[in-house]
Amino acid sequence: MIQLIDSHCHIDGPEYDSDREAVISRAYDAGVISMLNVGTGDPHSGTFERAVELAEEHEQVFAAIGVHPHDAKLFDDAAETRLVNLASQSKRIVAWGEIGLDYHYDHSPREVQRAVFRRQLRLAGERDLPVIIHSREADDDTIGILREELTGYSRGGVMHCFGGSLQMAREAIDLGFFISFAGNLTFKKAEGLRDSARQLLLDRLIVETDCPYLTPVPFRGKRNEPARVVETARCLAQLHGQELEEIARITTQNFKTLFRGTNASL
Numbered sequence: 001m002i003q004l005i006d007s008h009c010h011i012d013g014p015e016y017d018s019d020r021e022a023v024i025s026r027a028y029d030a031g032v033i034s035m036l037n038v039g040t041g042d043p044h045s046g047t048f049e050r051a052v053e054l055a056e057e058h059e060q061v062f063a064a065i066g067v068h069p070h071d072a073k074l075f076d077d078a079a080e081t082r083l084v085n086l087a088s089q090s091k092r093i094v095a096w097g098e099i100g101l102d103y104h105y106d107h108s109p110r111e112v113q114r115a116v117f118r119r120q121l122r123l124a125g126e127r128d129l130p131v132i133i134h135s136r137e138a139d140d141d142t143i144g145i146l147r148e149e150l151t152g153y154s155r156g157g158v159m160h161c162f163g164g165s166l167q168m169a170r171e172a173i174d175l176g177f178f179i180s181f182a183g184n185l186t187f188k189k190a191e192g193l194r195d196s197a198r199q200l201l202l203d204r205l206i207v208e209t210d211c212p213y214l215t216p217v218p219f220r221g222k223r224n225e226p227a228r229v230v231e232t233a234r235c236l237a238q239l240h241g242q243e244l245e246e247i248a249r250i251t252t253q254n255f256k257t258l259f260r261g262t263n264a265s266l
Helices: 020-029 047-057 069-074 077-089 110-126 139-149 166-174 191-199 226-240 244-259
Strands: 004-009 032-039 061-065 093-102 131-136 157-159 177-181 205-207
Touching: 004 205, 004 226, 004 244, 020 032, 020 226, 032 047, 032 093, 032 226, 047 061, 047 077, 061 077, 069 093, 069 110, 077 093, 077 110, 093 110, 093 139, 093 157, 110 131, 110 139, 131 139, 139 166, 157 166, 166 177, 166 191, 177 244, 191 226, 205 226, 205 244, 226 244
Parallel strands: 004 032, 032 061, 061 093, 093 131, 131 157, 157 177, 177 205
Antiparallel strands: none
């Protein structure tokens, strides 16, 4: 039986209120042995607490907290205090994120995004937590800020739902990061992304769903869920000429390597 880890999901969201336990059960049945649930949203709304509560209820669900670039304009001292207190109190939090830059939607001003990104990288570094990075149409600024802020920082992190250039991936790997592919790797028009995935060494790759978003082929049009991380792993296996079981083994070991020494008892 394959053993996979969904390195990035959002199963605490309202999309799963009617069948959350069944979703988690289906993930286990599909060979998903752990899930990293990432809390996002208004930092004053209780969304981070909700993510942590879910992780506390399920032994193999872990949590990450951090202010998404869309919500950077809402980040303030109170939000920082809330995040720091949660990170200090809960043993289920194993990463800070998702944080970063999004120049596609610009829901928060770019200068605010950059300032909040730097601020959260420092908070993660102070707590020795890996960081989960969201970067869309902001390759140069993302890598530049990571290079400036993470000098001497051994933890590294994840380039989540990777969609950047091959050069960006290689620069991130040089900084100690892992590259995570989601369901968009399977999309018909994603040949450029697949070409990048082919050229990256497997020892730095992990997989995710980013559910409920980015449902992979052949389930396009339906709500995504952790069980479907198998399809992304299957696509990655085909790109590298490997068996699914081998890709599952490698990506799971990579995840464990990244989170070794955190509270994730994997």
